Structure formats: C-alpha cells, structure tokens
Amino acid sequence: MSKYKLSIVVAVYNLEKYLPRCLDALVNQTLQEIEILCVDDGSTDSAPQIIDEYEKKYPNKVKAYHKPNGGEFTTRNYGLERASGEYVTFVDTDDYVEPNWAEKLYNAAKQNNADMAVCGFERIDLDTGKVVSTNMTNFGNCVKEIDNKDDFMLFINPAPWNKIYKLDKIKDLRFLNFRGFNDMIFLTSSYTKINKIAFVPDVLYHYFLRYDSQIHSVNRQDVDNFKKYLLQLKELYIKEEKYEEMKYILDLMAFIHLGTSVMYRASYDKTINIKEMLKETIKYLDENFSSWRKSPYLKLRYSLKRGFTHTGLWGISKLYKWHMPGVYITLYRFMIDKLKIDIKW
Numbered sequence: 537m538s539k540y541k542l543s544i545v546v547a548v549y550n551l552e553k554y555l556p557r558c559l560d561a562l563v564n565q566t567l568q569e570i571e572i573l574c575v576d577d578g579s580t581d582s583a584p585q586i587i588d589e590y591e592k593k594y595p596n597k598v599k600a601y602h603k604p605n606g607g608e609f610t611t612r613n614y615g616l617e618r619a620s621g622e623y624v625t626f627v628d629t630d631d632y633v634e635p636n637w638a639e640k641l642y643n644a645a646k647q648n649n650a651d652m653a654v655c656g657f658e659r660i661d662l663d664t665g666k667v668v669s670t671n672m673t674n675f676g677n678c679v680k681e682i683d684n685k686d687d688f689m690l691f692i693n694p695a696p697w698n699k700i701y702k703l704d705k706i707k708d709l710r711f712l713n714f715r716g717f718n719d720m721i722f723l724t725s726s727y728t729k730i731n732k733i734a735f736v737p738d739v740l741y742h743y744f745l746r747y748d749s750q751i752h753s754v755n756r757q758d759v760d761n762f763k764k765y766l767l768q769l770k771e772l773y774i775k776e777e778k779y780e781e782m783k784y785i786l787d788l789m790a791f792i793h794l795g796t797s798v799m800y801r802a803s804y805d806k807t808i809n810i811k812e813m814l815k816e817t818i819k820y821l822d823e824n825f826s827s828w829r830k831s832p833y834l835k836l837r838y839s840l841k842r843g844f845t846h847t848g849l850w851g852i853s854k855l856y857k858w859h860m861p862g863v864y865i866t867l868y869r870f871m872i873d874k875l876k877i878d879i880k881w
Contacts, residue, residue: 545615578605
C-alpha cells in the first residue's frame, strides 16, 4: 500500500507571481500523507527555481520535475505517470485551495468507498478579485453511482482540479493533445472506469479566470479535434461495453459540450461562418450521437423539476431541433457580454 493518500500533480508553466500562493496552500494541507509533484513544462521565468526551493524546504512532500515545453496535457500526463498515491488530483498554479481541501475530499472518498470525490469551487476574476460564480455546491453531501438512472454526470464540471480520482482506476487514462476540451474527454472517459462518486458541497478550490487563457478562444481546428475525440470517446464506451447502457448520457453530453459550449466560443472567431458550423454540428450530432433528440433527460416536465439550468438546456435543445441554434448563440452572448450573467451548463 502506498505511503501517500493523495498525489497532487501541479502543472507549472511560468506564472511565477502566483506559484508561491498555490504551493503554500498545498504544503500546509491538513492531510499529511500527500505528495506534491510539481512538473515544470519548460518555464521561461523563475518558476523552475521556485519549485526547486520548495522541494528543498519540504523534501518529504514536494517533488520537482523539469521537462521541455510540450503543453499542459503532457505536464499532467508526466505527473500522472509518476503518481504513487491512493488517489490523484491536479492543480493549476494560478489557483489555490483551502487548507482542508485534500482532507475533505479524501475522507469523503474513503468513507463512502468512492472512486472519485468532487468539491465546490469559486470562479474568481483575476483582475478584480471578484467572485464571478460558485459552482458544484448544489449536490450537497451525497454519493452517486455511475448508471443510466440519473443525469447527474452531465452537470459535473469537467476540470480535474476539484476532484480526486482513485489512481488504480484511472492510471491508464491520459490527457489528449488538443486545446480547450481535454478535461471533458478525460472526465467522461473515467466514467467507464469508476463506479461511485462522493460529493462535498464546501467551496474548497479557488479558480482564477484569466481572459488571455486559451480556453476562451476556439478555432476551426479546435472544433474538428473535439469532434474527432468525441468519436474516440464513443469507441471507448463501446469497447468497455458501456455504450448501450449509457448512450443517453454520452449522446447528451456530446450535445451539451459541442452544441452549447464549443459553438458559443467558436462564435467569437471571425474566420468561422458560425451559421454554417451550426448546421454542420447538427448533422454531426445526428449521425454520431443521435439519441440526443429523444433523450429522456430533455423532457419538459423532467427539466422543470430539475431547475433553471436544466430547463434552459431543454430550451436550447428545442432551438437546435427547430434548426434555430443561432438564436441560442445570440441570447447567450448577450447574457455574457452585455448583462455579465455567468452561466455554466
């Protein structure tokens, strides 16, 4: 059995200004049996020296690694391949966690024999320090099993940093080489490997929004890549003999991420004919993830019971079915850009 309860993979690329805040929060976790794998991805500022200093100061906790620049996915994979804890998680260096972040997630997973634990988080504007939204607190303290009886998996945020995964369940998974939607593919792939998820409603992770970040821009190649990897994801479900059971979940997940999130971001790229791309998207979904049109989770009565977000999703699906997705893009951009209403599906 590993001497570490949790391996924390820290993807380091520059951001020397925020790195000490991140690492201070990690080395002072109330959960003692942790390893902090700081993987420098060819930083050009003082970040490599900073993680070396923390390794010297906390030799029993911090491990510093240096590799040529290859992108965030290579950095996370590098750390995942070297993790030895019972559970593993990932942290971004411009964010920070609460002192009991690791302990609460670990205890929730262990006490419930769960393969994953998920906590609440805040999204904070890096420039103003204003809390933009609070997310993943609505599940309460509960445990859910991976099956087709509930659509809760659709509403778990894709990012890996407010989650811990049982290492022996996901050790063969890898983050893929493409921009923007890597996290969604990794998380959804993990659903073929795990059985149970524990939820902690406390806000334990503080995520900072940097509007120069690559996730806020999407180009044609990004969209094409995402479509390709969605098909690979479907192939994984078929291979693991999970697709027939989970197709309503997987197909609706493809609609949510491709139809709502990706298309919204792509609409800002002036080189893209968004009207034509929306037509292509409907055709792609109908050919490859066709059950989204008759999903039991997109019935009005069901959606009304599930609340505002779910009802909004029902409305978006109707616009797509009526071949009016451009109306959704216009309304969503108006709410985000003009009204400054932060909405996450």
